[in-house]
Amino acid sequence: MNMKKFAGTRSYVMLCIAVFGLGTQAFGQASKTKANTIIYKNPAAPVESRVKDLLKRMTLEEKAGQICTLLGWEMYEKNGDSVGISETFKSVMDKRHIGSFWATLRADPWTKKTLVTGLSPKQAAIATNAMQRYMMENTRLGIPLLLAEECPHGHMAIGTTVFSTSIGQASTWDPALIQEMAGAIAKEARVQGAHIGYGPVLDLVREPRWSRLEETYGEDPYLISQMGISMVKGFQGNNLRSGSNVVSTLKHFTAYGSPEGGHNGGIALTGVRDLYSSYLPPFQAAIKAGAQSIMASYNSIDGVPCSANSFLLKDVLVKQWGFRGFSVSDLGGIPGVRSTHRVAATMEEAAAMAINAGLDADLGGEAYGDALIKAVNNKKVAMATLDSAVAHVLRLKFNMGLFENPYVDPAAAEKAVGTETTKALSRRVAAASIVLMKNEQELLPLKKTIKNLAVIGPNADNIYNQLGDYTAPQPDEKIVTVLEGIKAKVSPDTKVTYVKGCAIRDTAHANISEAVAAAEQADAVVIVLGGSSARDFGTTFQSTGAAEVKASEVAVSDMESGEGYDRVSLDLMGLQNQLLQRIAATGKPVVLVLIEGRPLNINWAAQNVPAIINAWYPGQEGGHAVADVLFGDYNPAGRLPISIPKSVGQLPVYYNYKHASRHDYVEMDAKPLYSFGHGLSYAKFDYQDLKTNVQASGNNLKVSISFKLKNTSKVAGDEVAQLYIRDDAGTVVTAVKQLKKFQRIHLAPGEEQQVTFELLPDDLRLLNIDMKWVVEPGTFSVMVGASSEDIRLNGSFEVKQEVVCKY
Incomplete structure (x- = not known):
């Protein structure tokens, strides 16, 4: 031989x-x-040493590849039950040395992945293992992949649990419950091979015409912060090597949720002080909680695109807040510096602007490929700048232990995703999110023994209208609609008659007369109206994944919300108002259930319908949750995280506006229809005995605010006690009131509890005329109550000397 x-x-x-x-x-x-x-392959070596060693071994092309995140759903091939890597994957790796993929497991009309062509949890784990095995065994350096997935209200993949969308999550006012939910989402993603969960969305919304409101936590920076902290802690846990946790990518940095005219990705009109006071605090809180990644938003602020804004990405994020994770563009965000914002003439220039501004990674990979390589070769980007961006990505891979353990267990994925436990959790979140808006003469709860009940409306029995945007295809039997929830709840002797009545948008096809006839024969009516973010496989999409809005369609879809579906009004679309008015005219007791992604105009309903509940998009168990509330098995305690206007002419109508001359209009007053924090209960609660106590010594300050809360009714229930503060005389203009603390408290009939909130300097600070964070001497008004308008107790306290705060 x-x-x-x-x-x-x-x-x-x-x-x-x-x-x-x-x-x-x-x-x-x-x-x-x-x-x-080889230092980078030595698990005992310090992470920083491993990063430096690997960087020294990488070519320019390999470095550029590491900071490109490509679309992942074309990287696998499925033939029957067999799953493996695609030729596209091999070609991409051979030519571009890619370090990350996004949405590999995503399934929806945009990706063209269905229940048939997409991957089950077990198949997903096999696919991601195959991708990682190729990287470890067939590439020069054996660098594992980072796989990012959409996870705002469940991992956007086949077989996973679908929870309430974020606006519903915020309506729970229950951070502990949301942290539990986030932990469940993270586990379902991680066991399939994902490492990064895109979420939470921390955009503060003052423009409800904007299409993505459903993805947010509303209009208040403190409530958004608390929800964001919960999501980060739930996603990341205490150990990113646990096999059950994912890195949290915060979206969208920043001021993305209040665009001019409601246009998605539009210009943000805000000054620096308001930026620091309103839009940035949720991101700062989430980073303080440990968030390892953040996404730059599409919009510009004062003429500078956020994807190339060194003030945000370097000065604020790194220097002021000490961020040590990695930043990433939104999909196509860096090319948008050239094509949308027109501040770069070429892709090379756009890539240089973004990376020099501190944007580490390119989602989509169009800019940080050949254009970035060219920019480095032409000395427009220093190698040290590129190395810094690559290091941020590599550091995370080492910290997650991916070089030693890049694989997952397909058998475990099959067992851990979509369990009875997560199904029950989805129901709990949905029930906690439901807001009882109105309950005249205590129409609710209904009796389960009711003889004849009519269930009417376009959202009463439509699974996808109930789930919101960023949702994967679902088998019909998995989703419980409101109609199904009601049928499962009432007595076997109850006759439930369902008539759709009309669609969300379509005006050409309706059976309103049939719906009226059903209502006339019923003892009560549950009518389910609202909106829809349900995409279908006939929808066309922009390159970013946002839906294309068609001015005229032969077959009109229900979709009027969700990314890309900005509105010019907030009116109920189609024939919904006509249907509601015809049903109400029967004289039967009517309960309006709203399934929607944004606050819609319900002025007529507020005046003429005795009971109204808002369920937002309540997820897969939403029908059971709504029925639990309708029939009294769950006492609602959801609270609005955003104000509901009477007219778009009032916008913006957020509760914590700055001191100014606000007055009524010719046509109507300036107040919203329902204010931030509003929500009713089947129980009654009494607030008494407000006390304040100030402890101050030098730069140390603590204010304790206490009161007694009592359930004065005969039913148990939750009350969401809310504390608002006003700085009575600041050196700069401040808010008329600002939420500072809240607590969701369960009380048995007759039970009383002492509630204490503690305020520290960061809760009372303002950004003064010199752009310094301080607590100024003077008096502060205290307002405690059940909503921003339903204030039950008033008081005040005084701070006698200035306290200097840090960023």
Whole structure:
């Protein structure tokens, strides 16, 4: 045998094992020892040493590849039950050395992945393992992939649990419950091979015409912050190597949720002080809680695109807040510096602007490929700048232990995703999110023994209208609609008659007369109206994934909300108002259930319908949750995280506006229809005995605010006690009131509890005329109550000397 033929190869080593009897254990130890001499492959070496060592070994092209995140759903092939990597994946790796993929497991009309062509949880784990195995065994340096997935209200993949959308999550006012939910989402994503969960969305919304309101936590920076902290902690846990946690990517940095005219990605009109006071605090709170990643938004602020804004990405994020994770563009955000914002003439220039401004990674990979390589070669980007961005990505891979353990267990994925436990959790979140807006003469709860109930409306029995945007395809039997929830709740002797009545938008096809006839025969009516973010496979999409709005469609879809579906009005669309008015005219008791992604105009309903509940998009168990509330098995305690206007002419109508001359209009007053924090209960609560106590010493300040809360009714229930503060005389203009603390409290009938809130300097600070954070001397008004308008207790306290705060 020609031994030279095998020299220097693994085959030669294996031959030696066979011929000379060298034990495989010894060979394995020898290989391990050799690997450990390479610093980046040595798990015992410090992470920073491993990062530096690997960077020294990488070519310019390999570095550029590491900070590109490509679309992932074309990277696998599925043939029957067999799943493996695609030729597209091999080609991309050979040419571009990509370090990350996004939405590999995503399924929806945009990706063209259905329940048939997409992946089950087990198949997903097999697919991601195949991708990682290729990286570890077939690439020069063996760098594992980072796989990012959409996770705002569940991992957007087949078989996972679908929870309430974020606006519903915020309506729970229950951070502990949301943290539990986030932990469940993270586990379902991680066991399938994902490492990053896109979320939470921390955009503060003052423009409800904007299409993505459903993805947010509303209009208040403190409530958004608390929800964001919960999501980050739930996603990331205490150990990113646990196999159950994912990195949280915060979206969208920043001021994205209040665009001019409601246009998605539009210009943000805000000054620096308002930016710091309103839009940035949720991001700062989430980063303080440990968030490892953040996404730049599409919009510009004062003429500077956020994707190339060094003030945000360097000064604020890194220097002021000490952020150590990595930043990433939104999909196509860096090319948008050229094509949308027109501040770069070429893709090379756009790539240079973004990375020099501190944007580490390119989602989509169009800018940080050849254009970035060209910019480095042309000295427009320093190698040290590129190395810094690459290091941020590599550091996360090392910290997650991916070089040692890049694989997941397909059998475990099959068992851990979409369990009865997460199904029950989805129902709990949905029930906690439901807001009882109105309950005249205590129409609710209904009796389960009601003889004849009419269930009417376009959202009463439509699974996708109930789930919101960023939702994967679902089998019909998995989703419980309101109609199904009601049927499962009432007595077997109850006759439930369902008539759709009309669609959300379509005006050409309706059966309103049939719906009226059903209502006339019923003892009560539940009418389910609202909106829809349900995409279908006929929808066309922009390159970013946002839906294309068609001015005229032959077959009109229900979709009037969700990314890309900005509105010019907030009116109920189609024939919904006509249907509601015809049903109300029957004189039967009517309960309006709203399934929607944004606050819609319900002025007529507020005046003429006795009971109204808002369920937003309540997720897969939404029908059960709504029925639990309708029939009294769950006492609602959801509270509005955003004000509901009477007219778009009032906008913006958020509760915590700055001191100014606000007055009524010719046509109507300036107040919203329902204010931030509003929500009713089947129980009654009494607030008494407000006390304040100030403890101050030098730069230390603590204010304790206490009161007694009592359930004065005969039913148990939750009350959301809310504390608002006003700085009575600041050196700059401040809010008329600002939420500072809240607590969701369960009380049995007759039970009383002492509630205490503590305020620290950061809760009372303002950004003064010199752009310094301070608590100024003076008096502060205290307002405690059940909503921003339903204030039950008033008081005040005084701060006698200035307290200097940090960023």
